[in-house]
Every structure is written in structure tokens, then in C-alpha cells.
Amino acid sequence: MDGLLSVCHGYEAKQRIVRNLIDKVMDEINEGTLLKKNLIWLELTGCSGNIISLLNGANPDFKYLMTKMANLVYSNSLMTAEGEDAVSHLVNVMNTDFILAVEGAVATKNNGLYNVIGKWRGEPLTALKAVKMLGEKAQHVMAIGACATHGGVSAAHPNPAKCVSVQSVLKRKVIKLPGCPCHPDWFMGTLAEILLYDAPKLDAKDRPVLFYSTLIHDRCPRRSFFDKGIFAKKLGDHTCMFKLGCRGPVTRTDCPVRQWNKYVNWPVEDDTPCIGCAQFGFPDLMEPFISYDTTRKERE
Amino acid sequence: MPTQKEMICMRMNQIVRELNDNTNCMYWVQSHYSRYVLLNQIKSKIEELHFINNLICIENEQMLRDRLQELPNQREFTLAELAEYDGKNSRPAYVSVEQIVYDVTNNATWAAATHFGLSAGKDLTNEFNACHEGQAILNKLKVVGKLV
Numbered sequence: 001m002d003g004l005l006s007v008c009h010g011y012e013a014k015q016r017i018v019r020n021l022i023d024k025v026m027d028e029i030n031e032g033t034l035l036k037k038n039l040i041w042l043e044l045t046g047c048s049g050n051i052i053s054l055l056n057g058a059n060p061d062f063k064y065l066m067t068k069m070a071n072l073v074y075s076n077s078l079m080t081a082e083g084e085d086a087v088s089h090l091v092n093v094m095n096t097d098f099i100l101a102v103e104g105a106v107a108t109k110n111n112g113l114y115n116v117i118g119k120w121r122g123e124p125l126t127a128l129k130a131v132k133m134l135g136e137k138a139q140h141v142m143a144i145g146a147c148a149t150h151g152g153v154s155a156a157h158p159n160p161a162k163c164v165s166v167q168s169v170l171k172r173k174v175i176k177l178p179g180c181p182c183h184p185d186w187f188m189g190t191l192a193e194i195l196l197y198d199a200p201k202l203d204a205k206d207r208p209v210l211f212y213s214t215l216i217h218d219r220c221p222r223r224s225f226f227d228k229g230i231f232a233k234k235l236g237d238h239t240c241m242f243k244l245g246c247r248g249p250v251t252r253t254d255c256p257v258r259q260w261n262k263y264v265n266w267p268v269e270d271d272t273p274c275i276g277c278a279q280f281g282f283p284d285l286m287e288p289f290i291s292y293d294t295t296r297k298e299r300e
Numbered sequence: 301m302p303t304q305k306e307m308i309c310m311r312m313n314q315i316v317r318e319l320n321d322n323t324n325c326m327y328w329v330q331s332h333y334s335r336y337v338l339l340n341q342i343k344s345k346i347e348e349l350h351f352i353n354n355l356i357c358i359e360n361e362q363m364l365r366d367r368l369q370e371l372p373n374q375r376e377f378t379l380a381e382l383a384e385y386d387g388k389n390s391r392p393a394y395v396s397v398e399q400i401v402y403d404v405t406n407n408a409t410w411a412a413a414t415h416f417g418l419s420a421g422k423d424l425t426n427e428f429n430a431c432h433e434g435q436a437i438l439n440k441l442k443v444v445g446k447l448v
């Protein structure tokens with residue numbers, strides 16, 4: 001497999017495209033033709049998985065991205081400021097050019113009181129209020145991860161905090177990067193595209209085509225097993241996991257060629273079926289994640 | 301004034317010519333960015349072909365459904381019989397839409413006999429119409445009988 005992939009130009013290009021885009025941003029920033037923009041990373045109802053995933057970025061790494069490409073003005077997980085001092089960064093950025101990245105869903109129950117992200121002038125600042133306030137002023141809004149793009153795990157049944165997507169509370173275009181979590185390259189590449197070309201090319205669901213245009217199933221190394229009807233009966237079998245419930249055929253990402261954790265591996269190559277984490281409606285509509293009772297023979 | 305059919309035919313021929321040109325360009329273009337632009341153009345042309353094809357197939361699909369309804373010697377399923385084809389324990393996975401029973405056992409979007417929260421062995425007419433109305437996709441499935 002490695003031998004095959006190393007001679008495939010499309011595969012090589014995929015590996016390099018984010019790096020190439022970011023190098024172009026850097027060149028233009030150094031030449032003075034492009035200005036660094038302020039970036040706000042807002043964490044709402046979620047698990048902080050996307051910021052952790054981003055910290056795992058390799059090409060380039062997070063530090064490079066945030067010091068050379070953009071000014072990270074606010075990230076509640078990473079900044080040193082706290083309390084109203086931290087919130088003042090959010091308020092002050094409102095009059096500048098800034099890009100808003102949101103991870104986590106928007107809790108709407110009790111007018112947003114199920115998720116208070118800080119205090120401003122003694123009043124609680126709800127996630128709902130913050131995302132509306134910043135979302136209306138930002139040059140671009142990016143929803144990062146499953147919860148922000150479509151509600152995701154936070155909006156799964158029975159959805160006690162009445163969580164919704166970022167798009168549901170904003171009347172403007174929201175660039176959507178689904179995935180649980182979002183791959184660091186998908187975020188960094190899209191940010192670079194925004195800085196360079198202002199508007200990245202999006203599909204009908206507002207996902208950047210650069211990363212979300214092809215079905216996992218269409219580039220899966222186990223596809224020939226699917227086509228021949230050779231199916232895994234249990235986890236650990238090295239054939240197609242369709243009968244165990246693989247959601248690769250309904251999920252669009254470049255996981256098979258990009259891979260995760262600094263390009264080491266991805267679920268199917270590690271004998272785990274795709275659970276459709278980048279499909280709208282995940283997790284409820286992608287369940288069950290694993291089924292053992294489809295291939296088992298009926299008892300005589 | 302060309303007829304609608306002639307216009308569709310002309311447009312399809314034009315798209316095929318453009319696709320050929322784009323694919324030829326792919327052979328000699330070196331830059332990744334240009335290849336990416338070309339690939340995008342090819343993709344949007346394929347989408348346009350798919351759209352036109354859909355328009356034609358929707359008409360055909362309705363005709364096909366009407367025809368299937370009238371065909372003699374079809375295996376007949378009651379809802380209870382259909383429920384046995386739930387894809388479990390190596391049983392096939394069948395679903396019905398508008399009284400026609402289809403086999404989804406090896407359809408890629410029906411992994412483990414489930415599809416976006418739905419499971420096989422049921423009549424899914426309402427669910428199908430809610431999500432796929434106007435899409436000519438049923439004609440890709442094998443018909444196994446009709447629901448009575």
C-alpha cells in the first residue's frame with residue numbers, strides 16, 4: 001500500500017496542499033501584501049475536542065499558525081487572562097477585522113442560561129448571546145466540529161440543554177467543518193484559504209470542497225473487499241467492515257489519504273468501522289456504531 | 301427553434317466535449333493548483349450531467365413504478381412478512397417504498413441494514429419522500445416484489 005501511495009501524485013498533493021497554502025500566506029504576510037487577522041476561538045457546549053485536535057496539528061504546528069498567520073485574541077482553554085479581563089478581549093475585538101471560529105453547540109434552553117461562558121459588567125454572558133454578538137460582526141464565521149456545525153453530540157437525544165448549530169442562531173453564511181473532532185489540517189487549510197482568497201469554495205452544505213468533496217468509501221483501501229462482497233465478521237478482520245456498520249459510504253472527508261495524529265493512521269486502517277462523525281446528524285443518525293448480528297448465521 | 305429534447309441533447313454533447321478537453325489538460329498540467337481547478341471543473345460538469353440525467357430518470361422512474369405495480373407474478377409481501385427481512389443473522393435486508401419492495405442488503409448506504417437511523421424490514425415510503433423526493437435513486441435497487 002505504501003509503495004502504491006508514494007507514486008500517486010494526487011495523494012502526494014493532498015499531503016502538501018495545506019502546507020503549500022500556508023507557505024503562500026506566510027510569503028504574502030512577509031511581503032506585506034497580506035495582513036494578519038484577529039482570530040477568536042469560542043468554545044460553547046462541547047468537549048474541547050476540537051481545540052485539542054488543533055493543538056495536535058503538525059504541518060504547520062499550532063504555534064506557527066497562531067503566531068505567524070493570525071493573532072489569537074481569545075481562546076478560553078489557552079489564554080492566560082481570566083474573568084472579566086478575558087471577556088474584555090472579546091468586547092475589544094468587536095471593532096476590528098476578525099474571524100470567528102466556534103466549537104461546540106449553542107445551548108438555547110432558558111434563553112441560553114444552560115451555558116454561561118463568562119461575566120461582563122457583573123452580568124452572565126451566555127454562549128447564545130456571545131455567538132450572536134460576535135457572529136454578526138465577524139468577517140467570517142467558521143463552525144468547527146460536529147456540535148458547532150449541526151448540534152452533534154451536544155444536541156443528541158434527549159438534548160437537555162436544547163443545543164442547536166451555530167448556523168441556527170445566525171442569519172449569515174457559516175463555513176462548516178464537521179468532524180468529531182475536526183482535523184487540524186481542515187481548519188488550518190480553510191483559514192489559509194480565507195486569508196488568501198477571502199471565500200473558500202464550499203459545497204451545498206457549506207463545507208470546503210478541498211477537504212470534504214469525496215466519500216470515504218471511494219478512497220478506502222478496503223474498497224476492493226466491498227466490491228467483491230468479502231466482509232469482516234468481527235473487529236480485527238482486515239476486510240471491509242460494511243456488515244459491521246461502517247459509515248464510510250455516507251461520509252465525506254479525506255481521512256483515508258490525510259490520516260490522523262500527525263498522518264499516522266485512521267479508523268478503518270486500524271480495524272474500526274467509520275462511525276460517520278463528519279456526517280450531519282451524527283451521532284443519532286449514524287447509530288448503531290457497531291453491529292455484530294448481521295452476519296451471524298441463524299441458529300438451526 | 302429546437303425542441304426541449306434536442307436542447308438537452310446539445311447541452312449533453314457540449315458537456316462531454318468540455319469534459320474531454322479538461323481531461324486532456326490534466327495530462328500535461330504540472331501545477332497542483334491548476335490540476336485542482338481542472339478537477340473542480342470536471343466535478344461540476346459531472347454534477348450537471350447528473351442533474352440532467354435525474355430530470356430524465358424521474359419521469360422514467362414514475363413510469364417504472366407504475367409498470368411494476370401492474371406486473372404479474374410478483375412476490376407479494378405483507379408488512380409482517382417484510383419485517384422478517386431485517387438484515388439480521390445473514391437474512392437479506394428489504395425495504396418498501398410506494399408498495400414496491402427493494403433489496404438493500406448490499407447497498408453501500410445501508411451498512412449493517414441501517415440507514416440514517418432507519419432499519420430494514422419496514423415500509424419507508426414517508427421517510428423516502430421526506431429525504432429523497434425528486435431523486436431518481438430507486439431504479440438502482442433490485443426489486444424483489446410488492447407490498448400488499
Ligand code: SF4
Binds near residue numbers: 220224239
Ligand atoms: S471499510 Fe467502510 S469505507 Fe471501507 S470499503 Fe468497507 S464500507 Fe467502504
